[in-house]
Amino acid sequence: xxxxxxxxxxxxxxxxxxxxxxxxxxxxxxxxxxxxxxxxxxxxxxxxxxxxxxxxxxxxxxxxxxxxxxxxxxxxxxxxxxxxxxxxxxxxxxxxxxxxxxxxxxxxxxxxxxxxxxxxxxxxxxxxxxxxxxxxxxxxxxxxxxxxxxxxxxxxxxxxxxxxxxxxxxxxxxxxxxxxxxxxxxxxxxxxxxxxxxxxxxxxxxxxxxxxxxxxxxxxxxxxxxxxxxxxxxxxxxxxxxxxxxxx
Amino acid sequence: xxxxxxxxxxxxxxxxxxxxxxxxxxxxxxxxxxxxxxxxxxxxxxxxxxxxxxxxxxxxxxxxxxxxxxxxxxxxxxxxxxxxxxxxxxxxxxxxxxxxxxxxxxxxxxxxxxxxxxxxxxxxxxxxxxxxxxxxxxxxxxxxxxxxxxxxxxxxxxxxxxxxxxxxxxxxxxxxxxxxxxxxxxxxxxxxxxxxxxxxxxxxxxxxxxxxxxxxxxxxxxxxxxxxxxxxxxxxxxxxxxxxxxxxxxxxxxxxxxxxxxxxxxxxxxxxxxxxxxxxxxxxxxxxxxxxxxxxxxxxxxxxxxxxxxx
Amino acid sequence: xxxxxxxxxxxxxxxxxxxxxxxxxxxxxxxxxxxxxxxxxxxxxxxxxxxxxxxxxxxxxxxxxxxxxxxxxxxxxxxxxxxxxxxxxxxxxxxxxxxxxxxxxxxxxxxxxxxxxxxxxxxxxxxxxxxxxxxxxxxxxxxxxxxxxxxxxxxxxxxxxxxxxxxxxxxxxxxxxxxxxxxxxxxxxxxxxxxxxxxxxxxxxxxxxxxxxxxxxxxxxxxxxxxxxxxxxxxxxxxxxxxxxxxxxxxxxxxxxxxxxxxxxxxxxxxxxxxxxxxxxxxx
Numbered sequence: 089x090x091x092x093x094x095x096x097x098x099x100x101x102x103x104x105x106x107x108x109x110x111x112x113x114x115x116x117x118x119x120x121x122x123x124x125x126x127x128x129x130x131x132x133x134x135x136x137x138x139x140x141x142x143x144x145x146x147x148x149x150x151x152x153x154x155x156x157x158x159x160x161x162x163x164x165x166x167x168x169x170x171x172x173x174x175x176x177x178x179x180x181x182x183x184x185x186x187x188x189x190x191x192x193x194x195x196x197x198x199x200x201x202x203x204x205x206x207x208x209x210x211x212x213x214x215x216x217x218x219x220x221x222x223x224x225x226x227x228x229x230x231x232x233x234x235x236x237x238x239x240x241x242x243x244x245x246x247x248x249x250x251x252x253x254x255x256x257x258x259x260x261x262x263x264x265x266x267x268x269x270x271x272x273x274x275x276x277x278x279x280x281x282x283x284x285x286x287x288x289x290x291x292x293x294x295x296x297x298x299x300x301x302x303x304x305x306x307x308x309x310x311x312x313x314x315x316x317x318x319x320x321x322x323x324x325x326x327x328x329x330x331x332x333x334x335x336x
Numbered sequence: 337x338x339x340x341x342x343x344x345x346x347x348x349x350x351x352x353x354x355x356x357x358x359x360x361x362x363x364x365x366x367x368x369x370x371x372x373x374x375x376x377x378x379x380x381x382x383x384x385x386x387x388x389x390x391x392x393x394x395x396x397x398x399x400x401x402x403x404x405x406x407x408x409x410x411x412x413x414x415x416x417x418x419x420x421x422x423x424x425x426x427x428x429x430x431x432x433x434x435x436x437x438x439x440x441x442x443x444x445x446x447x448x449x450x451x452x453x454x455x456x457x458x459x460x461x462x463x464x465x466x467x468x469x470x471x472x473x474x475x476x477x478x479x480x481x482x483x484x485x486x487x488x489x490x491x492x493x494x495x496x497x498x499x500x501x502x503x504x505x506x507x508x509x510x511x512x513x514x515x516x517x518x519x520x521x522x523x524x525x526x527x528x529x530x531x532x533x534x535x536x537x538x539x540x541x542x543x544x545x546x547x548x549x550x551x552x553x554x555x556x557x558x559x560x561x562x563x564x565x566x567x568x569x570x571x572x573x574x575x576x577x578x579x580x581x582x583x584x585x586x587x588x589x590x591x592x593x594x595x596x597x598x599x600x601x602x603x604x605x606x607x608x609x610x611x612x613x614x615x616x617x618x619x620x621x622x623x624x625x626x627x628x629x630x631x632x633x634x635x636x637x638x639x640x641x642x643x644x645x646x647x
Numbered sequence: 648x649x650x651x652x653x654x655x656x657x658x659x660x661x662x663x664x665x666x667x668x669x670x671x672x673x674x675x676x677x678x679x680x681x682x683x684x685x686x687x688x689x690x691x692x693x694x695x696x697x698x699x700x701x702x703x704x705x706x707x708x709x710x711x712x713x714x715x716x717x718x719x720x721x722x723x724x725x726x727x728x729x730x731x732x733x734x735x736x737x738x739x740x741x742x743x744x745x746x747x748x749x750x751x752x753x754x755x756x757x758x759x760x761x762x763x764x765x766x767x768x769x770x771x772x773x774x775x776x777x778x779x780x781x782x783x784x785x786x787x788x789x790x791x792x793x794x795x796x797x798x799x800x801x802x803x804x805x806x807x808x809x810x811x812x813x814x815x816x817x818x819x820x821x822x823x824x825x826x827x828x829x830x831x832x833x834x835x836x837x838x839x840x841x842x843x844x845x846x847x848x849x850x851x852x853x854x855x856x857x858x859x860x861x862x863x864x865x866x867x868x869x870x871x872x873x874x875x876x877x878x879x880x881x882x883x884x885x886x887x888x889x890x891x892x893x894x895x896x897x898x899x900x901x902x903x904x905x906x907x908x909x910x911x912x913x914x915x916x917x918x919x920x921x922x923x924x925x926x927x928x929x930x931x
Binding site for chain 2 (some may be wrong): 170192198207295
């Protein structure tokens with residue numbers, strides 16, 4: 089069974105076709121890169137997979153279950169997580185409070201109108217250990233908007249991990265980072281357990297190819313090529329679309 | 337945490353002791369401040385915690401007031417019937433309005449809550465046979481609870497209101513520190529993030545909307561007993577706007593800020609109306625000044641002085 | 648039959664007045680994301696200034712011009728010195744405009760008193776015309792005419808001119824527009840001024856049949872908001888269609904069901920909210 093499967097997905101609005109007939113299947117534990125030039129439809133694909141956008145046609149399956157009609161939060165509860173290209177952090181909350189919210193997200197008590205001591209302590213523990221595991225424990229009390237951009241991107245990753253997701257979508261996690269920060273984040277991603285299947289949109293080809301097993305190339309809303317790293321590296325079609333726009 | 341509890345206890349002690357030092361006129365003013373404190377705090381649940389700016393919150397206040405007034409005058413002056421009925425109506429109307437208003441956000445939400453509030457005002461104004469129209473419903477009696485102290489007297493009524501005020505603060509404090517309350521703040525800060533984290537954002541907003549309406553109804557109940565009178569003005573935009581200003585002036589997203597804002601506005605209105613008829617002008621000027629110079633309210637200003645990191 | 652036609656024409660003329668106001672509101676929101684609650688004040692200020700000028704000079708045209716210009720200046724001051732301090736922050740801006748709504752409401756009560764007044768119609772349109780059995784005040788036809796002309800003018804401005812293109816670009820993406828050399832600041836003031844102009848003009852045009860009185864600002868604002876809710880905030884077409892819908896509903900409602908008049912206006916609003924919350928022509 090595939091972890092994530094997308095079947096003939098199309099999306100258009102106002103006469104513009106963002107995606108046309110996109111199909112792909114990702115195996116459990118696999119690391120897949122989605123690459124392609126700007127406007128190829130990568131983020132649109134992610135938005136559709138996570139339910140932020142409705143496709144005009146096609147189906148999405150998570151571990152065999154059809155989630156095409158499910159709202160975003162239900163997909164999250166089924167184990168789908170994601171980071172965003174533009175940070176969607178909580179600007180005025182501390183890092184700890186943010187992670188607490190993330191940890192609470194899949195907790196059945198998240199709708200309780202009163203706080204039970206034991207349940208809260210448990211969540212707090214999980215949040216703190218997450219921060220320690222990923223090296224941000226000393227930033228716990230800082231307000232998010234006071235963090236450096238690199239640290240914010242790391243928090244974005246931690247929020248996505250908090251629910252121990254089965255499928256994780258990373259949208260340009262190293263965008264705007266310095267080489268050192270990029271290496272840090274890449275390290276983090278390498279350390280993710282193979283219980284989590286990862287889809288990665290990455291602009292930096294070197295970073296992308298280093299982290300993944302297989303690659304899907306999107307171009308103008310369609311799948312141009314798909315294969316192993318080496319196959320893609322040596323595919324002339326892929327080289328052609330990047331010719332002149334390579335900004336790795 | 338300890339300082340907060342100590343501070344709260346001290347404030348409560350002061351409030352309990354007030355009748356001993358204030359004149360009956362002053363005490364009645366404080367009673368009014370407490371009632372509007374509840375009203376303002378209820379709106380803060382929407383604005384400060386859920387991030388929903390409502391300009392029609394008086395709708396639930398007024399609906400409760402009218403319900404209690406009508407029942408007390410036309411059916412029976414029975415506290416155990418009238419009071420819960422008022423709360424139920426307020427919650428019911430907010431449950432209904434929430435279904436419409438929550439389909440929108442930001443300025444749209446502001447507009448629609450304004451419009452919905454005006455619908456209710458229009459009904460109260462136009463349906464003379466039921467509501468007395470512009471004349472309102474006079475002579476609403478205070479409840480008779482068979483206590484040794486008659487609620488028609490200022491001091492017992494003050495304690496009556498104080499009890500509800502304390503209960504309201506207690507309940508709201510519980511709510512905002514609960515998982516639900518924390519999630520609300522998350523929704524305010526980044527709805528998209530919350531969706532992706534697995535939260536059913538609409539449900540949170542809806543429940544917050546109804547809770548806010550419920551507490552506004554509590555304030556409305558108390559106010560109709562306080563004034564012995566209810567009129568369409570309890571539902572109009574000026575009323576809603578005053579509540580919004582109380583929240584912002586006090587500091588939105590802080591539990592007690594709005595109560596302080598309410599005390600300031602009620603006090604100011606009382607003071608200024610004694611000298612001139614230009615209260616609306618003053619209200620407008622305060623609106624402009626607060627937005628320009630103190631967007632985080634009085635609590636925000638105090639926090640800045642004390643050097644802490646904001647809400 | 649005559650009843651229906653008369654009511655329809657009344658409704659359409661009121662609808663045109665609402666269009667003037669809603670168009671201003673929509674334009675301002677569309678470009679600047681500002682919900683200008685002081686729009687009601689612009690209407691009433693226009694009415695009072697128009698009244699004063701009419702009394703002094705007897706000229707409707709002068710009154711209309713003076714009112715529109717005065718209100719435009721007020722609008723420019725509001726935008727330039729107050730709203731500009733909160734770029735892209737919807738709530739503080741809306742609150743500021745609301746503060747001004749209150750200030751102007753009380754100031755006008757203070758200056759001009761509480762007696763409701765009506766503006767005298769221009770001599771040219773004082774009479775009524777007969778179409779067979781229907782007697783219809785020509786002034787109302789004039790209002791419809793003005794509405795259509797302004798509607799066409801605004802449409803041409805939006806679709807056919809460079810200014811319009813810049814406004815549309817600014818609406819879509821202010822950052823990008825700035826990048827291509829569009830002076831968004833100047834544009835904001837210009838659009839705000841235009842909105843105020845329309846509202847001030849509306850105050851004079853509406854003067855003869857809606858009247859000028861304390862509370863008219865709140866009432867017309869309410870109506871304009873309903874128009875914009877139904878038609879869609881930010882859409883000129885929406886302001887026009889919404890204006891017609893609300894104008895007709897309000898008139899027929901008052902004529903047929905006087906006690907339930909408010910329902911006839913608010914029921915469709917509720918329907919729109921239920922099925923298409925951003926209005927008929929609003930952006931999703």
